[in-house]
Amino acid sequence: MEGMMNKIFNFFLSFVLTAFFATSTFAATKVVWWMESDATTDPVVQEFFVDAFNAEHDDIELEVVFKEDINDTIRPALLSGSGPDIFDTPGASYIKIYQDAGLVKSLQEYADQYGWQDKLLEWAYNSGVFNGELYSIPKNYETMIYFYNKTLFEENGWSLPNNLEEVEALAAKIKAKGMNPYAYGSTGWQPTHEHLVGNYFNTYAGPDNVYKALIGEKKWTDPEFVESIELLRKHMVDDGYWSGGLETYYSLGWDDFNGEFVNRESAMLMIGTWGFNVTATNFAESSDDWDWAALPILHPQAGDRPNYQLATGGTMSVNAASKNPEAAAKVIDWILSDRARVLSVTGQLGYGAWLMPLHYEDSDFDPNIDPRQKRFLTEFAEATGSGNYGYTTWTFYPNDPGVHIWKDMEVVWAGDITPLEFMEESQRLWDKAREDDALVPVGKR
Amino acid sequence: MPKFLTNINAISWYFLMPVLFIHFFVIAFPSILSLLLCLTDWNGFGKINYVGLENFEELFRDRIFKKAVYHNFIWTIMFLTIPVIVALIIAYLLTGIKRGQLFYRLVYFFPYILASIVNCLIWRYIFHPKHGLGGWFENQGIDFLSKSPFAMKETALYAVAWVDMWHFWGFLVIIYLTGMYQVDESLYEAADIEGATKFQKFRYITIPMIRPIFILSLIIIIIWSVPTFDYVYILTMGGPAYSSEVVANHLYSQAFQRMNVGYASTIGVMMFFYVGIIVGFFALLRRLGWEV
Numbered sequence: 001m002e003g004m005m006n007k008i009f010n011f012f013l014s015f016v017l018t019a020f021f022a023t024s025t026f027a028a029t030k031v032v033w034w035m036e037s038d039a040t041t042d043p044v045v046q047e048f049f050v051d052a053f054n055a056e057h058d059d060i061e062l063e064v065v066f067k068e069d070i071n072d073t074i075r076p077a078l079l080s081g082s083g084p085d086i087f088d089t090p091g092a093s094y095i096k097i098y099q100d101a102g103l104v105k106s107l108q109e110y111a112d113q114y115g116w117q118d119k120l121l122e123w124a125y126n127s128g129v130f131n132g133e134l135y136s137i138p139k140n141y142e143t144m145i146y147f148y149n150k151t152l153f154e155e156n157g158w159s160l161p162n163n164l165e166e167v168e169a170l171a172a173k174i175k176a177k178g179m180n181p182y183a184y185g186s187t188g189w190q191p192t193h194e195h196l197v198g199n200y201f202n203t204y205a206g207p208d209n210v211y212k213a214l215i216g217e218k219k220w221t222d223p224e225f226v227e228s229i230e231l232l233r234k235h236m237v238d239d240g241y242w243s244g245g246l247e248t249y250y251s252l253g254w255d256d257f258n259g260e261f262v263n264r265e266s267a268m269l270m271i272g273t274w275g276f277n278v279t280a281t282n283f284a285e286s287s288d289d290w291d292w293a294a295l296p297i298l299h300p301q302a303g304d305r306p307n308y309q310l311a312t313g314g315t316m317s318v319n320a321a322s323k324n325p326e327a328a329a330k331v332i333d334w335i336l337s338d339r340a341r342v343l344s345v346t347g348q349l350g351y352g353a354w355l356m357p358l359h360y361e362d363s364d365f366d367p368n369i370d371p372r373q374k375r376f377l378t379e380f381a382e383a384t385g386s387g388n389y390g391y392t393t394w395t396f397y398p399n400d401p402g403v404h405i406w407k408d409m410e411v412v413w414a415g416d417i418t419p420l421e422f423m424e425e426s427q428r429l430w431d432k433a434r435e436d437d438a439l440v441p442v443g444k445r
Numbered sequence: 446m447p448k449f450l451t452n453i454n455a456i457s458w459y460f461l462m463p464v465l466f467i468h469f470f471v472i473a474f475p476s477i478l479s480l481l482l483c484l485t486d487w488n489g490f491g492k493i494n495y496v497g498l499e500n501f502e503e504l505f506r507d508r509i510f511k512k513a514v515y516h517n518f519i520w521t522i523m524f525l526t527i528p529v530i531v532a533l534i535i536a537y538l539l540t541g542i543k544r545g546q547l548f549y550r551l552v553y554f555f556p557y558i559l560a561s562i563v564n565c566l567i568w569r570y571i572f573h574p575k576h577g578l579g580g581w582f583e584n585q586g587i588d589f590l591s592k593s594p595f596a597m598k599e600t601a602l603y604a605v606a607w608v609d610m611w612h613f614w615g616f617l618v619i620i621y622l623t624g625m626y627q628v629d630e631s632l633y634e635a636a637d638i639e640g641a642t643k644f645q646k647f648r649y650i651t652i653p654m655i656r657p658i659f660i661l662s663l664i665i666i667i668i669w670s671v672p673t674f675d676y677v678y679i680l681t682m683g684g685p686a687y688s689s690e691v692v693a694n695h696l697y698s699q700a701f702q703r704m705n706v707g708y709a710s711t712i713g714v715m716m717f718f719y720v721g722i723i724v725g726f727f728a729l730l731r732r733l734g735w736e737v
Contacts, residue, residue: 072701079490097704101490187569190682250596250685251574399704407687407698414598414686436486 028061029327032084034074036314037066041353048345053334060327078103078319085322086331088139089315092127092440093399095136098317100437105318108133110329119336123310123384124357126443127395137332138312140346141357143380144199144392145308146182146270146295147261147279151288158267164204164231164298171241174267183266184242185252194393194406195272196232196242202309202390203295204228206302210391211445216434220427221420224301229412229419231298237413246413254278262286270295274313276373277350291372294379308383311392312357339364351377387445396442398433401426476717482710489706500711510712512687513695516602520691521670523603525663528610532617533659537647539618540625550622553615561612565679568608569595598688601681605689609676617662624655660727660735667723671716692716 035045045064053062067073070088077083078098089095098104111117111134117125120137128136148160156177161167171181186192201210205224212218213225235241242249243257243266252260261269262282269275276292283290294306318328335342339358346355347366351373360381365374383389393405404426412422433439483500487493504510535553539546556564571577572593579590594604628651636646652659674693677683683690683698692712700709 075489097488097490100488100492103490190684246685247592247596248574251572251593256573256575399702403698403702407684410684410686414688416686438488 028057028059029324030061030063031086031324031327031331033062033064033086033316033331034067034070034077034084034088035064036070036088037068038353041349042066044345044348045354048341048348049335052341053331056334060330062331078321081321083319083321085324085328086316086318089136089317091312091315091395092136093397093402093438095128095315095317096130096398096438096440099130099135103320104135105320105322105325106133106135107137107318107329107332110326110333114329114333114336116333116336119358121357121359121381121384123389123443124312126441127310127312128315129441136315136317137336138315138357140313140353140355142273142311142313142355143308144195144202144270144272144295144311145292145376146268147275147290147292148268149261149264149288150291152264152267160293161296163296167296167298168239171235171239179264180244180260180266181241181268182243183252183257183261183269184271185249185254185257187251187253187256189254191394191406193409194402196236196270197229197405197409198309198390198392198394199270199295200228200232200298201225201393202307203302204231204298206299207307207309207390208303208445209301211442213430214391214396214442216430220430221423224299226419226423227299229409229422232409233412233419237415258282262288264288272311273355273376274352276376277352280350280370280373292376294383303388305388306383307388307390308380309390309392310384311395313353391442396440398430398438398440400438401429401433404429479710479713479717482707483714485707485710486705487707487710488704489700493707496707500708503708504711504715509687509690509695510692513683513690513692516689516691517670517673519602520606520673521667523606524610524613524666524670528614528617529662529666532614532621533652535614536618536621536625537651539622550619553618555615556612557616559612561675562679564608564612565676568604568611569593569680572604595681596685598685601685601689605676605680608680609673612676620658620662621655624658625651628654664723664727668720671720 035042050062050064053060065084071090071094074083074087074089078087078101089098095104107116107128116134116137121141124138124141125134127138128134153159156173158170158173161170174181184192184196205228209218209222209224213220213222236249237246240246243252243260257266257269258275258278259282260266261279262285269279279290279292294308297303297306316332318325318332322328336356336358339360342354342356342358343360343364344366346353347369360377365377393402397405408417408422408425411417412419417425482493484495484497485493486496486499539549542549572579572590572595574580574591574593574596577590577593579593582589583591594600632650632654633646636650641649672693673691674697677689677691677694678697681689683694693716696709696712696716699705699712
């Protein structure tokens with residue numbers, strides 16, 4: 001009887017030990033990714049990235065946790081040495097801070113291993129390189145353009161402006177018809193102002209001058225920048241180009257100004273390329289047609305053809321405390337390696353999210369893609385590929401000078417300080433950021 | 446059993462300990478840390494460098510901080526007058542209502558239980574230049590509220606304060622009403638016999654008798670005015686052109702937008718000292734024999 005009991009016990013023990021080791025040996029490595037939550041984006045990401053990845057892989061299990069205000073939640077997690085394997089950030093200026101604090105892992109060895117430099121557009125890859133090593137990968141790229149009501153333009157015989165004189169002449173014609181030249185507003189998102197500042201820097205002062213100021217070869221107080229701000233002040237305050245005047249601009253939110261544009265209260269909408277989706281959706285219910293164009297050059301010093309400002313809308317990085325960095329890198333590489341899948345995902349999101357800066361080819365595009373959207377993607381790639389690009393404040397400015405741009409622009413519009421005083425403060429904050437080694441990478445032009 | 450475990454005086458401390466423990470880690474420890482951080486240039490993540498009193502020097506040069514302090518002062522004055530006066534009058538009038546009083550109390554108190562975001566959205570729509578009152582007046586051919594008061598630098602602070610006061614005054618009505626119900630009814634009866642008017646009864650009986658609760662409400666208003674943040678943040682984010690910027694808003698911007706955590710701690714320390722002075726002032730009044 002005792003022998004029998006021993007046999008049963010030995011069998012049971014062997015079974016338990018085998019099960020334990022088998023589970024330990026063959027269990028998939030779990031990779032957790034904290035991602036900024038968005039009601040529209042989340043289900044698409046879950047289905048086409050997370051579920052698709054898990055279906056293809058037995059060795060890694062990807063779990064995405066969608067978080068509200070990721071920037072606030074990731075901070076304490078990283079500081080306490082915990083948090084996910086992969087996490088989102090709003091942009092390069094945050095990565096710089098994390099990198100200084102040793103909270104993000106260098107991805108250089110994985111970039112070399114998987115050839116990420118060849119997969120990403122050069123400027124986008126460089127935006128994540130700090131002290132010669134890659135720390136972040138852009139999740140999305142965007143630029144500033146303007147949409148216009150094509151039907152309205154055709155009815156009135158208006159043509160697209162190419163220079164400052166034509167912009168002002170067109171604005172006068174639109175206002176004479178009782179409409180506003182542009183729809184826009186800042187309620188709910190004060191940093192909207194920096195879109196306009198960046199537009200004027202890049203189309204009036206010009207991207208070459210902006211680049212020199214970013215790397216410290218020029219002063220932000222130089223006349224071309226001060227004049228850019230003065231021109232923006234004039235167009236906003238004196239001429240009331242945006243939604244009829246400064247106070248209305250301050251009072252309108254996203255839905256308001258998009259509604260104003262589609263309802264013919266404004267003829268144009270100067271906005272980032274994230275506006276494609278909502279513009280297409282709104283105009284689908286209207287009898288009017290829409291199209292887009294690159295921002296016109298306002299001064300010859302800005303070049304002789306329109307430029308596209310570079311911007312990354314969010315990045316992904318690997319936590320320095322991650323226990324599975326190899327698996328995390330494998331997840332990232334899986335996403336970067338399939339351009340058609342990325343285009344399919346971003347296409348479902350109206351190209352407003354997950355438009356990763358990859359080298360897309362004609363065959364990658366869905367044949368049903370809106371030709372206007374496709375024209376943007378190809379023209380942007382061509383223009384930026386040939387070095388014809390500008391710089392957005394939210395991608396290439398350190399935190400303090402960046403916040404100054406959108407917080408203090410209101411003070412210029414209010415007439416409390418002059419454009420020169422505004423740029424003097426900008427220069428002071430840039431000097432401080434340079435002294436503190438807080439600058440973000442700007443690829444060589 | 447050890448004597449200290451059964452000591453009747455110590456038992457209450459044992460029950461208080463969990464709360465004290467949480468309080469230490471959630472309030473006291475970060476506060477002490479903040480006192481130290483104000484002497485550094487910490488950005489919230491990386492290396493902490495000692496900078497001495499540099500942040501304080503910067504603070505006294507900071508025009509936005511000075512503006513924010515002034516706005517907090519205006520804010521406090523507004524809250525010490527308008528809602529207090531209105532709440533006192535309404536509470537006194539309510540004491541005379543026998544039927545339906547509960548309905549009025551509920552109506553007045555209702556905005557206080559609404560989340561600040563809800564209150565703000567309601568008023569943002571009311572003052573919306575196209576869809577709110579301004580749009581309605583425009584359709585009637587009247588140029589009134591055609592610009593949102595939140596969007597004009599001359600009115601933004603007052604407009605935000607208005608919304609916050611609208612939410613807050615019902616709370617004051619309830620606490621004043623509670624105080625008024627504590628007043629001995631025989632005092633009013635005696636006043637009636639003497640032929641006192643309603644105003645005289647209010648001035649010479651009600652006000653003196655509710656003084657402790659009244660002073661408490663003033664202390665609450667002064668202290669709560671210091672960290673005021675949510676209504677400003679939601680409605681104007683301190684704009685336009687810092688015209689509604691308050692100290693807590695400036696602190697938030699420095700800490701979480703500009704990543705100047707050391708400097709933000711300096712602002713926090715100044716707020717802490719200011720509240721300390723207020724509390725000390727009222728404690729002094731109490732020691733001098735005032736019923737506060």
